[in-house]
Amino acid sequence: SQQGEEDPQALSIQEGENATMNCSYKTSINNLQWYRQNSGRGLVHLILIRSNEREKHSGRLRVTLDTSKKSSSLLITASRAADTASYFCATDGSSYKLIFGSGTRLLVRP
């Protein structure tokens, strides 16, 4: 079974708008990561947030983590057409394994 579940499953926004996607998980974690997957390609690591962190920024990305609610959110600001992709959260089930959610498909319309 998958640890993380993303919400929404699909999101369509206009270029320039912000995109927010959420991830919920079931068990305690050491860290949570977000990955992007362009159509037909492998996953690319975006950002990692440790369990003792509440918020992290990287360029246009902002990640929050609420361990009490077992949830995380990824915000992409000022979206671009090139941000069109699927986004996955992943939690570490043990010291070297990641468990992926089912992903959010983001479409940014020009």
Next chain:
Amino acid sequence: NAGVTQTPKFQVLKTGQSMTLQCAQDMNHNSMYWYRQDPGMGLRLIYYSASEGTTDKGEVPNGYNVSRLNKREFSLRLESAAPSQTSVYFCASRTEGWTDPYEQYFGPGTRLTVT
């Protein structure tokens, strides 16, 4: 620096045929992974290798075998392919540091169809 490479990119098999998916990384990573991704779903871990000479089962190992040939190469074998194994297969390796948070680097994937 090629990162993680996979061969082949595409493969069509008949039920019962066997094949080996190849993966290699040039980043000197100890840990390597095989995942499968079915349509509209996230990745599910098939097998992983924490270091050269060791392999362990992941979430969905049935019907697969793996070999960690050396530090660079980690292969996935389907002994008798079944239509349920139609999927996209990704290989990954991870950065070092057992106590530090890590990220995984992914190959481009192998799209396998079993008829």
